[in-house]
């Protein structure tokens with residue numbers, strides 16, 4: 720049974736509408752990328768068009784999923800354990816559709832994500848293992864609209880993990896003893912930002928993004944409606960980039 724819920728899509732069109740548009744800068748394709756996110760489907764909403772395009776272009780992409788979305792249902796017959804299992808399967812399928820190499824499940828409780836040394840350490844470990852040029856995650860500081868607490872915390876922890884924790888050897892020294900070296904991430908890209916400054920052309924991968932989103936069957940009673948909304952946002956982003964469809968991000972860069 721599929722129970723309708725309001726997907727936590729956190730759109731940004733109201734942030735875009737009425738904004739004097741400055742053209743967004745195009746994003747280069749990295750060699751390696753890590754995506755850190757709170758719930759199954761967050762990455763598909765936020766960056767799947769970009770992930771699909773980069774995967775086609777040869778980027779090695781790894782997903783780090785903080786919770787398994789064990790609260791995300793209106794179906795009172797489902798246990799959190801059963802739901803987590805269903806949603807992990809859906810996430811793994813979406814990742815396969817996109818060409819993501821691996822999904823790392825951290826299995827923190829949905830709605831219970833906290834900015835802890837332990838969670839940060841797990842993200843640092845994945846960064847030191849995967850060695851991404853770019854980390855993609857959710858905006859930790861939205862100003863003009865609501866956001867899920869887990870999204871803010873996932874974004875914050877991912878950002879902090881990139882700088883300075885994964886870079887400096889005295890943070891989480893046990894990783895070095897295990898053979899994982901320190902790493903300098905080049906940039907963090909936040910989806911869901913009020914004022915994005917870079918874009919990724921997803922004109923050729925919008926359909927794959929929708930196909931990956933559709934894998935999250937437990938979340939949508941009317942996927943066509945969701946797909947229309949997602950297309951609409953991609954079109955709005957595209958207007959700022961002079962392409963038909965785009966994803967947009969706020970970018971912070973680090974010295975390397």
Ligand SMILES: [Zn+2]
Pocket residue numbers: 727757758761867870
């Ligand atoms: Zn979410």
